[in-house]
Amino acid sequence: MNSYQMQELIIPAKTKIVMLIMDGLGGLPREPGGKTELETAHTPNLDALAARSSLGLTIPISPGITPGSGPGHLALFGYDPLQYEIGRGVMEALGVDFELGKDDLAARGNFCTVDADGRIVDRRAGRIGTDVNQELSMLLESIRVEDAEIFIKPVKEHRFAFIMRSPGLSDGLSETDPQCTGVIPPRVRALDPDSEKAAGCVNQFISSAQKLLVNKRPANMILLRGFARFPTLPTYQEKYGLKAAAIAVHGMYRGVARLVGMQVLDVGGQTLNDEFMTLEKNWASFDFFYLHVKKTDTFGEMGDFDAKVGAIEEVDAFVPRLLALDPDVVIVGGDHSSPAVLKSHSWHPVPTLLFSRYVRTDGIPEFGERSCSRGSLGIIPAKNIMPLALANALRIAKYGA
């Protein structure tokens, strides 16, 4: 069913849906035949909820494809991640909690080192300290470009987010990072006629930056890549008739939620307790809550199996507080897998449970990769989760007579 057909069927209801996402939830056993992180974790509350739920595995993008956080989340939110792309520049800006708007063009920036002839000698400027980066970013933000506003937001070490704001900036631009040393970084070229204006503005900025940084060796030049505009997506309100809220600590996830029109709530802290308190405090005001847990992914990417197990157990302890709110529909899942043994995101389908009073329960009292692979949700595209959640919330009318 295409999204237009779906939109036609949306009906109002007073039901509430919670989507609890443990980033990088899916895992692998330490040794073949062993238990995954989730299977190892002691999760009495999730197991009890699983027994009352439909279980399944979600495929974020397509079989064998490892998703980045952007497409992984878009799929969970019900958008086809192959149709809607979020460019690298946009992800970088979202990652520092920058409130991107429709007139913004974003890119990933690096400080780099060039020699007297302007040839790159170090693409990362010796990984300068973040404090130096912050100072230099402020300097760059002082640059004035005709016809456009500039924002430079420091990330870590040599990286920063570059944002240029002006109506009519297209993102058909070549990159200035040649991905090698010994060459002069090329200026930006417009790859289509619509992007001429943007190319001119960006090159003006680069020239000014070069002059400002000339004596700042090792960070005496910049490289820009991944130019991308803020994508336009139908909002949760338009697509699903949902008043949706996002509860997340990290900028990137807050940003992706903002992209789809969720109201990003102020968590007022960094802990899971802060996140669940935010959920409780705002319970009356929204139809849909997306609650994001980062640590599962962080430990997966670090290769720390035990710490990932611990992060899952920490979430489990909050499940009773979630259920005490009496939500109509609960989804527990992840945006992708991050097995500790791989120390990275992976392509493996993600364990998922769907709870409501109208699901056919599987009676499997365990939330894990293997139990979910036996569940009645099946192994399904992640983008199918939202229609199922809406159906269980009695928010979709009958199709056809």
Place this chain on the structure above:
Amino acid sequence: MNSYQMQELIIPAKTKIVMLIMDGLGGLPREPGGKTELETAHTPNLDALAARSSLGLTIPISPGITPGSGPGHLALFGYDPLQYEIGRGVMEALGVDFELGKDDLAARGNFCTVDADGRIVDRRAGRIGTDVNQELSMLLESIRVEDAEIFIKPVKEHRFAFIMRSPGLSDGLSETDPQCTGVIPPRVRALDPDSEKAAGCVNQFISSAQKLLVNKRPANMILLRGFARFPTLPTYQEKYGLKAAAIAVHGMYRGVARLVGMQVLDVGGQTLNDEFMTLEKNWASFDFFYLHVKKTDTFGEMGDFDAKVGAIEEVDAFVPRLLALDPDVVIVGGDHSSPAVLKSHSWHPVPTLLFSRYVRTDGIPEFGERSCSRGSLGIIPAKNIMPLALANALRIAKYGA
């Protein structure tokens, strides 16, 4: 595989396929964790057949979408229900067993009450008796419109089916039912140039109807909505090379079967026994039989769990008579779920079994929602059932060299 590719592979055979459809078969437990209607029913014959079959669950339209009877059946018949739409007017006409043809434009009609100024005071004319409706429908059918034939078929209370027959009638028409009282019902407008002729004819009819009904208060006016043309679908003969017969008591199902080119058999009664006798009597004359059971849905929609259980058990008792005919392929399934606890159609996947001497049997001796979710057919789109049935009937040639 698209339908053209499929059509190319169809080969003749003398095998026979039976599709036994229990309307609204899928259900939900009365209490979380309990048994569904089908799981509760004592079905020794279906259970024995399940043990010799491949089991699975069918998704009629797409995940989370609740189908109407039209799209639910189209999917079972192997047509993409999102590609072929059956409009509301057409369903209404099929429901009263009207033999729609390619020049027909159909709509849902209501008798309503208007005041002296022509403003609607009751959209349902106080739900007049069906006998009054029959009389007034005959009166309306006497109306003559230039260039088009008119048929008015009473349904129940204030409802009737409106059919206008003439070449070149398009269905891009606005509705005359404002869905509220206090206003004068608008005339029909053509929403595209092709529908100008139809708009003219319909408005002529409405003017004449208004004059004829002026003294028939409370039913002194009519409202028309859901204008739809008879859709053109490839027939079972064209698509599958099957000589197909439909055995159904209710008009709507007979009508949908006629839409896809099945020969609709005279059942000569209303009971399951009448339907199975019709099957036996016509066994030699067709390759494919669609046999429709209505009661399962009726009781599901009424919220009568026990009566739905009884209706399933009643069908079970006829299974030996079906098997005694020695069919090559048997499908037992439903067009959608109608859980008694929801008192309506629902989005839940539908238990389905596929029996032939060439299926990989699952060895699961139970026909129910949970047993089917473990079956080797998987959880599949309903439109995939027909290709699987044809394959098992050895009616599809090899694709490619």
